[in-house]
Amino acid sequence: MEQVLQYFFEYKEAIFIIALSVFLGIEVISNVPAVLHTPLMSGANAISGVIIIGGIILVGHANLSSLSLELVLGILALIFGTLNVVGGFAVTDRMLEMFKKKKSRQL
């Protein structure tokens, strides 16, 4: 218990960020029209690819002197993370492209 409290104190800024981000996430999403549910889910999904920063740090400081399981898994994490980021944003853009095409033709 003491350690948990200590951890809370040590990471109080991060915990503040969490608490505020929850409200921010709820606030930003409410009132979204049903039309945009799928693109929004897809775009949010791409943002969760932010884990890739962890992957970069992990592989960035990995020991390259021998080919270890850790290194292989780390590289795999990076590839997965990039798939999430690049694929996610690309697919969202493709969905939204269709709405835009519609608009420009009518204006």
Place this chain on the structure above:
Amino acid sequence: MNKVLGIVNGMEFTIGDTLLELSYLIAALLFVTGLKLLSHPRTARRGNLWAAGGMGLAMITTLLLHKNTEGEGISLANFWIILAAIGVGAAIGWIVARRVKMTAMPQLVSFYNATGGAASALVALLEYPNAVAGETGSILVTVLGLIIGAIAFSGSMIAYGKLDGKVGDIMKPFMTYLNLGLLIITLGLGTFIIFSPLQPSELIWAIYTLLALSLIYGVMFVMPIGGADMPVVISLLNAFTGIAAAMAGFIYNNQAMILGGILVGAAGMILTVLMCKAMNRSLINVIVGSFGGGVSAAAGAQGTIKEITLSDAAVLLSYSQRIVVIPGYGLAVAQAQHITQELDELLESKGVEVKYAIHPVAGRMPGHMNVLLAEADVPYEKLVEMDDINPDMPNVDVAIVVGANDVVNPAAYDDPGSPIYGMPIIDAHLAKNIIIMKRGMGKGYAGIENTLFFNDKTRMLFGDAKSSIQKLVNEIKNM
């Protein structure tokens, strides 16, 4: 670049460190702004690009400026390995995203969600040995990141398989208890790892077992959930991936990761709740109870089915004033969105008013139907949401139901025993005439009988939606 600027709390900081933190702040702001813009039709595309820009910025600055606790930057050899891995992931991600058919969009979103979960689980797995026994807080976030990321990965893969038709529903009554037991064991092992006095290096077996258990739980968790509930599940798993990424952010004390992850977690949870509301079900009900299957209370609704010939349908449509098309997933499966648009144009040229009634969960994901129809050049203004079109339904001459079933089932109003009782539906039964295009007399995704088929005003047009509508178009042209 690395000149020491000063000392704060005993830690030196440099221009590089400052720039890195600053770039994370900008990235976080871009995520928030991007998500906000994404929730308005006019600005959605820009929002997506902004969020992508934030991600790109954070990736580049991390690669160039990150230093570990010993103050060492990323060495050149590691730098190239990272670039190569990112190159591989980016190439595959881009090509698949560009080439996939619009109807396959939901499973692709599910697949990319799985990769994000896998990345989070792997990062947590690899960072675990660096933790120190007794640092309960940091082991807690590592274990949580591992469990949640792994469940998001295997769960999303099963959801992907189900949407792609590769995995069927498996539902046995005992599975609820089995899953509950599995969850308890998984969380129990996690708790043991968090509070164990042993060093992480002595608990490697435990962390790999935890990974395996979490992966199995993810599979078992999604397996019994019916296809109709997949959107809710994907949204929920999307929230999980965000939370897992935020847990990893805790490991690195990285604010951009924490904010981005939690933002997605919160947004995903809200979206999940919104979808549950659209189907009039609670989240617990979606996860624990199964849709259809065992419940057979809604049987018995029987009557005679009346078919309509193509030429009769063509005459009926041509001489109507107001027509409402109610599309469902069947339309997407048959790739009938383009030919539907052609029918729409043809009828409009004859002075018939054509609108589309979009149920919030039409298709395999909320808004999926809008994307499909937008692809087929159906103007945005013609897509009317359920709540706006229902009061108008009694004035509609013909309601054409294309590949939809549960979303027009009147049992939602009048059969308390039906599993969909209480779910909001499009009031097709109030229209003056109803034409239902269907492959055969099969049941809808929820596996329940639809009394609309036996309605006196209903005529059935059996066959593949695409070829039926094609024939209808030809018939009207020849009139």
